[in-house]
Amino acid sequence: MTTATDPAPTGELTHAAALAEADVDALEAFLTARLDAVQRTYVSDSDEYCTARALRSALWDLIRPVRASFRYDDGSPELLRARLRHWNRLHRLAEPWARAEGYDVARWTYLLHLDAADEESSAEYARRREQEQAAYERARLLGSV
Known part of the structure:
Protein backbone atom coordinates (compact mmCIF):
# COMPACT_ATOMS: atom_id res chain seq x y z
CA MET A 1 0.00 0.00 0.00
CA THR A 2 1.19 3.49 -0.80
CA THR A 3 2.21 5.69 2.10
CA ALA A 4 1.38 9.33 2.60
CA THR A 5 4.92 10.23 1.53
CA ASP A 6 4.63 8.57 -1.88
CA PRO A 7 4.04 11.14 -4.62
CA ALA A 8 0.75 10.92 -6.43
CA PRO A 9 1.27 9.78 -10.01
CA THR A 10 0.60 12.36 -12.69
CA GLY A 11 0.49 12.37 -16.45
CA GLU A 12 -0.82 9.79 -18.85
CA LEU A 13 -0.21 6.16 -17.97
CA THR A 14 1.01 4.40 -21.12
CA HIS A 15 2.85 1.29 -19.94
CA ALA A 16 3.01 -1.15 -17.04
CA ALA A 17 6.43 0.02 -15.83
CA ALA A 18 4.92 3.45 -15.10
CA LEU A 19 2.03 2.03 -13.08
CA ALA A 20 2.38 2.99 -9.42
CA GLU A 21 0.91 1.48 -6.29
CA ALA A 22 -0.72 4.87 -5.79
CA ASP A 23 -2.70 4.25 -9.00
CA VAL A 24 -4.03 1.01 -7.52
CA ASP A 25 -4.82 2.72 -4.21
CA ALA A 26 -6.65 5.58 -5.93
CA LEU A 27 -8.70 3.31 -8.20
CA GLU A 28 -9.61 1.07 -5.27
CA ALA A 29 -10.72 4.09 -3.21
CA PHE A 30 -12.75 5.43 -6.14
CA LEU A 31 -14.59 2.14 -6.68
CA THR A 32 -15.00 1.35 -2.98
CA ALA A 33 -16.67 4.73 -2.39
CA ARG A 34 -19.22 3.98 -5.10
CA LEU A 35 -19.91 0.46 -3.93
CA ASP A 36 -20.20 1.60 -0.30
CA ALA A 37 -22.74 4.24 -1.34
CA VAL A 38 -24.89 1.60 -3.01
CA GLN A 39 -24.67 -0.71 -0.01
CA ARG A 40 -25.67 2.13 2.34
CA THR A 41 -28.63 3.06 0.12
CA TYR A 42 -30.25 -0.35 -0.31
CA VAL A 43 -31.39 -3.02 2.12
CA SER A 44 -29.16 -6.04 2.50
CA ASP A 45 -31.34 -8.48 0.56
CA SER A 46 -31.97 -6.21 -2.46
CA ASP A 47 -30.48 -6.91 -5.87
CA GLU A 48 -28.62 -3.60 -5.78
CA TYR A 49 -26.99 -4.40 -2.43
CA CYS A 50 -26.05 -7.91 -3.57
CA THR A 51 -24.61 -6.57 -6.83
CA ALA A 52 -22.48 -4.03 -4.97
CA ARG A 53 -21.34 -6.73 -2.54
CA ALA A 54 -20.41 -9.07 -5.41
CA LEU A 55 -18.53 -6.28 -7.19
CA ARG A 56 -16.67 -5.45 -4.00
CA SER A 57 -15.59 -9.08 -3.73
CA ALA A 58 -14.50 -9.08 -7.38
CA LEU A 59 -12.63 -5.82 -6.77
CA TRP A 60 -10.68 -7.40 -3.93
CA ASP A 61 -9.86 -10.45 -6.07
CA LEU A 62 -8.62 -8.20 -8.88
CA ILE A 63 -6.58 -5.86 -6.70
CA ARG A 64 -4.63 -8.56 -4.83
CA PRO A 65 -2.52 -9.75 -7.80
CA VAL A 66 -1.79 -6.17 -8.92
CA ARG A 67 -0.52 -5.37 -5.43
CA ALA A 68 1.48 -8.61 -5.39
CA SER A 69 3.19 -7.54 -8.61
CA PHE A 70 4.68 -4.61 -6.67
CA ARG A 71 5.57 -6.64 -3.60
CA TYR A 72 7.48 -9.25 -5.60
CA ASP A 73 8.87 -6.92 -8.25
CA ASP A 74 12.16 -8.25 -9.56
CA GLY A 75 12.27 -6.05 -12.66
CA SER A 76 11.64 -8.99 -14.97
CA PRO A 77 9.56 -8.72 -18.14
CA GLU A 78 7.48 -11.66 -16.87
CA LEU A 79 6.48 -9.72 -13.78
CA LEU A 80 5.66 -6.64 -15.86
CA ARG A 81 3.49 -8.81 -18.13
CA ALA A 82 1.67 -10.15 -15.09
CA ARG A 83 1.21 -6.60 -13.74
CA LEU A 84 -0.13 -5.43 -17.11
CA ARG A 85 -2.51 -8.37 -17.36
CA HIS A 86 -3.88 -7.98 -13.82
CA TRP A 87 -4.13 -4.19 -14.09
CA ASN A 88 -6.12 -4.55 -17.32
CA ARG A 89 -8.55 -6.91 -15.60
CA LEU A 90 -9.01 -4.37 -12.82
CA HIS A 91 -9.44 -1.63 -15.41
CA ARG A 92 -12.23 -3.59 -17.11
CA LEU A 93 -14.17 -3.63 -13.84
CA ALA A 94 -13.71 0.14 -13.41
CA GLU A 95 -14.27 1.21 -17.01
CA PRO A 96 -18.07 1.68 -16.74
CA TRP A 97 -17.33 4.63 -14.41
CA ALA A 98 -14.97 6.31 -16.92
CA ARG A 99 -17.31 9.30 -17.32
CA ALA A 100 -17.97 9.69 -13.61
CA GLU A 101 -16.61 12.64 -11.71
CA GLY A 102 -13.32 11.74 -10.10
CA TYR A 103 -12.38 9.01 -12.59
CA ASP A 104 -8.77 9.58 -13.67
CA VAL A 105 -8.94 8.97 -17.42
CA ALA A 106 -5.22 9.73 -17.82
CA ARG A 107 -4.04 7.14 -15.27
CA TRP A 108 -6.75 4.47 -15.16
CA THR A 109 -6.32 3.22 -18.71
CA TYR A 110 -6.06 -0.11 -20.49
CA LEU A 111 -2.36 -0.82 -21.01
CA LEU A 112 -0.81 -2.32 -24.13
CA HIS A 113 2.90 -1.90 -23.42
CA LEU A 114 5.32 -3.23 -20.80
Missing part, protein backbone atom coordinates in the same frame (compact mmCIF):
# COMPACT_ATOMS: atom_id res chain seq x y z
CA ASP A 115 7.64 -0.23 -20.71
CA ALA A 116 8.78 2.82 -22.66
CA ALA A 117 10.99 0.72 -24.97
CA ASP A 118 8.06 -1.56 -25.81
CA GLU A 119 5.88 1.49 -26.45
CA GLU A 120 8.52 3.02 -28.77
CA SER A 121 9.00 -0.27 -30.60
CA SER A 122 5.25 -0.46 -31.25
CA ALA A 123 5.17 3.15 -32.42
CA GLU A 124 8.11 2.49 -34.78
CA TYR A 125 6.36 -0.58 -36.17
CA ALA A 126 3.19 1.47 -36.75
CA ARG A 127 5.21 4.19 -38.54
CA ARG A 128 6.88 1.60 -40.80
CA ARG A 129 3.54 -0.01 -41.64
CA GLU A 130 2.06 3.40 -42.44
CA GLN A 131 4.99 4.21 -44.74
CA GLU A 132 4.70 0.82 -46.45
CA GLN A 133 0.98 1.33 -46.95
CA ALA A 134 1.54 4.82 -48.39
CA ALA A 135 4.21 3.50 -50.77
CA TYR A 136 1.90 0.69 -51.88
CA GLU A 137 -0.99 3.08 -52.48
CA ARG A 138 1.29 5.49 -54.38
CA ALA A 139 2.56 2.65 -56.59
CA ARG A 140 -1.02 1.53 -57.31
CA LEU A 141 -2.01 5.09 -58.14
CA LEU A 142 0.93 5.58 -60.50
CA GLY A 143 0.35 2.17 -62.07
CA SER A 144 -3.23 3.05 -62.93
CA VAL A 145 -2.33 6.21 -64.86
